[in-house]
Amino acid sequence: MSRILVAMSGGVDSSVAALLLKQQGHDIVGAYMKNWINEDNVLGHCPWMQDIEDARATAEAIGIEFRVVNLMQDYRRLVVDYLLDGYQRGLTPNPDVMCNREMKFGVFLNYARAEGFASVATGHYARRVERVAPNALSDPNALRATPSTFALLEGLDPNKDQSYFLALLAQAQLRDALFPIGHLAKPALRELAADARLPNARKKDSQGICFIGEVKMADFLRAYVPDHPGPIVRATDGRVLGEHRGLHYYTIGQRRGIRIPSNTDNEAYVVVGKRAADHALLVAFDGPAAPGLWTSEARVHSLSFIGDPLTAPAEIECRVRYRDPRVAITFTPDPGGPDTAIPPASARIRFATPQRALASGQIMALYRGEQLLGGAVFA
Incomplete structure (x- = not known):
């Protein structure tokens, strides 16, 4: 059986991933990726200390070794800087996708390989399947000479599928990745956790930024990106309707938080663009005719x-x-x-x-x- 390092976040999904692999007879070690500790006192709840304790307690209940891996510098460089740079340039970056590519199946996977682990496992709702070359099916020599390739399928539960967040993975990363819970629905997973008496069986799912916690994006950006006010402009006729604090607080399609009242027909404004030349936020009445929407x-x-x-x-x-x-x-x-x-x-x-x-x-x-x-x- 394989020696596998499981990324345990303190949540129930990664805990059941470790549980299933342990039950299958693998040599399992659990590890918490210490990426962020709210050292800059960003507003919001960053429960990293509690998450570590939950992960440690769960590993003890499963009967596996547990360790904390400090990757804070890499996370700041590869994920946080990417996030902040994107918003400063008027883009809409996705830190969760980048965290998977650069951290979980990048820096963390490299750490696992250096420590002698064959694979890294996570609690993603996705399925990895092995693909065998057609000629290898009938020729044993070809089977030995042809390395396996792997495909990634959506999680079986459409309500929990997380394959989207793995879209930028490469074959070399997928080869050493395991997703033990991809065949499960969430209720069934919680039932497994309860049957095994895992301490976090009923723990609420995290909704925050990848490994940062339940911090509102606007609060996070406010702490690191200076405000740069500009006009709010109606895209259809160029009329200035007000002023915004910074383009990085808005994304295309946003309706809430623009602070421009609806018209007499109760039509609401929506963000349809950003103009870098004068830092203008372009808005229009929401609907099929909204330009650029x-x-x-x-x-x-x-x-x-x-x-x-x-x-x-x-x-x-x-x-x-x-x-x-x-x-x-x-x-x-x-x-x-x-x-x-x-x-x-x-x-x-x-x-x-x-x-x-x-x-x-x-x-x-x-x-x-x-x-x-x-x-x-x-x-």
């Missing part, structure tokens, strides 16, 4: 594929946000490198149905049915 075509960059890259036009699907359903798209990659040896880094996306409020910097996940193909970033 609905998109039929988009460009993406930083293409990342789990398996073979798509180098020719394809009819596939995508998810533009975590909770959004998959939507059919026509994927048209740009030319790759010399002699097409280098995969394309960008592509044009045409949606079968117009999509609302796509923002630059946002992550798009690519699918073929339930299989996650990879991801990209909206230009």
Whole structure:
């Protein structure tokens, strides 16, 4: 059996992941990734001390070794700086996707390999499946010579599927990743935790920023990004309606917090754009006619594929946000490198149905049915 390092956050999902692997006979060690301790006194609840104690108590209940791995400097450099830089440039970054790629299956996975572990396991609701080359099925020699490749499927419970957050993983990362709870529904998982008398079986799920805690994004940004006021401009006629504190507090499609009253017909304003030249926040009345709010075509960059890259036009699907359903798209990659040896880094996306409020910097996940193909970033 394998020696596996389980990323234990203190929550019930990663705890059951460790429990299942232990029951399967693997050599398991639990580890809390210490990424953030609210050392700058950001407003909001950052329960890292309690999370460590919950993870430690659960590891003791399961009967496995537990350790705390300090990755604070890497997290600040790879996730927090990415987050703050994106918002300062008017983008809408996704720290959870980046945390998975750069931390859990980057720095933390490298730590695990250096410590002699074969794999890292997490509590993500996703499924990893092994793909065997066709010629290896009938030829034992080919089977030994051909390394396995792995595909990533959505979690079986559509209400908890977290494959979107794994969209930027590479095959080398997936090869050493395990997702033991991807076949479970949440009620069944909690039942397993209760049956095993895990101390966090009824612990509420965290809704905060990845490994920071239940901190409101606006409060986090206020602590690190200086305000830069500018006009609030109606996109349809250029009329100035007010002043905002900074473009980084807003994202495309936002309705709340603009502080511009509705009109006499009770139509509410929505953010439709940001103009860097004069730091203007562009708004319009929400609806199908709002300029720039609905998109039929988009460009993406930083293409990342789990398996073979798509180098020719394809009819596939995508998810533009975590909770959004998959939507059919026509994927048209740009030319790759010399002699097409280098995969394309960008592509044009045409949606079968117009999509609302796509923002630059946002992550798009690519699918073929339930299989996650990879991801990209909206230009």
